[in-house]
Amino acid sequence: NIQRFSIHDGPGIRTTVFLKGCSLRCGWCSNPESIRLSPEIITRDIKCIRCGKCVEACSQQAITVVENTRIIQWEKCNYCMKCAEVCPSGAIEAVGRYMTVAEVIDTVGRDASYYRRTNGGMTLSGGEPLVQWQFALKLLQEAKKRGFHTTLDTSGYADWEVLDKVLNYTDLVLYDVKHLDSARHQEATGVPNERILDNLRKTVSKPKTKIWVRHPVIPQFSDSEEELEELCKFILTLEPSVEKISLLPYHKFGELKYAATGKVYPWKEIPTISDEQIEEFKKLVESHGLKVDVGR
Numbered sequence: 001n002i003q004r005f006s007i008h009d010g011p012g013i014r015t016t017v018f019l020k021g022c023s024l025r026c027g028w029c030s031n032p033e034s035i036r037l038s039p040e041i042i043t044r045d046i047k048c049i050r051c052g053k054c055v056e057a058c059s060q061q062a063i064t065v066v067e068n069t070r071i072i073q074w075e076k077c078n079y080c081m082k083c084a085e086v087c088p089s090g091a092i093e094a095v096g097r098y099m100t101v102a103e104v105i106d107t108v109g110r111d112a113s114y115y116r117r118t119n120g121g122m123t124l125s126g127g128e129p130l131v132q133w134q135f136a137l138k139l140l141q142e143a144k145k146r147g148f149h150t151t152l153d154t155s156g157y158a159d160w161e162v163l164d165k166v167l168n169y170t171d172l173v174l175y176d177v178k179h180l181d182s183a184r185h186q187e188a189t190g191v192p193n194e195r196i197l198d199n200l201r202k203t204v205s206k207p208k209t210k211i212w213v214r215h216p217v218i219p220q221f222s223d224s225e226e227e228l229e230e231l232c233k234f235i236l237t238l239e240p241s242v243e244k245i246s247l248l249p250y251h252k253f254g255e256l257k258y259a260a261t262g263k264v265y266p267w268k269e270i271p272t273i274s275d276e277q278i279e280e281f282k283k284l285v286e287s288h289g290l291k292v293d294v295g296r
């Protein structure tokens with residue numbers, strides 16, 4: 001996906017390029033359609049006119065229309081995308097498409113005048129953009145050739161050699177620190193955090209790259225004062241490279257996308273977090289002399 005006029009993924013008005021593929025499996029992920037590396041389908045049942053064209057197109061017999069309801073047996077789907085191609089109403093659509101660097105940068109370049117006026121630019125997000133790091137690197141190089149400000153939104157879970165190369169063309173990195181306890185991190189995301197924290201320490205040594213740390217505040221996972229205290233102490237060891245911490249309150253905006261892409265929402269029962277709690281956490285971070293905001 002390419003989202004123009006984005007205002008949440010770095011300074012100014014930006015174009016955010018979402019690259020598919022992710023090595024983590026965060027239980028609260030609000031973009032489940034970005035985890036798989038290749039294109040997939042997403043359904044919007046309300047748009048279905050029950051014409052049966054998708055049933056005919058599916059060689060896997062994964063789709064049936066029963067009693068006026070179109071049903072997909074996701075375990076049979078091989079993501080051939082034929083149903084999305086024939087669906088006349090947008091009830092089945094493709095998520096993700098193959099594009100060249102030239103095509104992406106052409107789209108990004110359309111808003112160059114907005115970037116100049118607002119100090120905006122291009123942000124690479126995902127998924128985890130470093131899963132497709134060669135593509136990300138070329139895209140960042142092309143953006144820098146055109147004088148665009150560049151931002152990388154990353155979990156930091158990559159080989160340092162890869163991150164190091166990519167950071168040479170990155171002005172700002174939005175770096176996720178989800179939990180400082182490696183066992184808890186692994187439990188919730190599927191991977192330990194040593195490589196992530198080590199890469200963050202090394203990122204500090206890149207003098208031209210600014211860092212905004214992003215910390216998801218998830219009930220029953222990362223919503224304790226103790227955890228936040230530890231995070232602040234850790235960030236203080238990285239100053240002044242870390243310009244600010246963004247607290248990302250847990251939300252359930254992505255819930256419907258799980259069913260719509262044939263997936264199960266792992267943390268369905270986790271409650272959302274109140275504005276009052278987030279305000280308390282914000283004050284706690286400020287009490288350490290750190291700059292903090294509430295992101296999304």
Ligand code: SF4
Nearest residue numbers: 058077078080081083
């Ligand atoms: S994408 Fe899946 S459901 Fe759609 S036609 Fe192909 S196999 Fe069938």
Ligand code: SF4
Nearest residue numbers: 048049051052054087
């Ligand atoms: S092709 Fe689209 S509109 Fe027709 S039955 Fe399938 S999902 Fe519904």
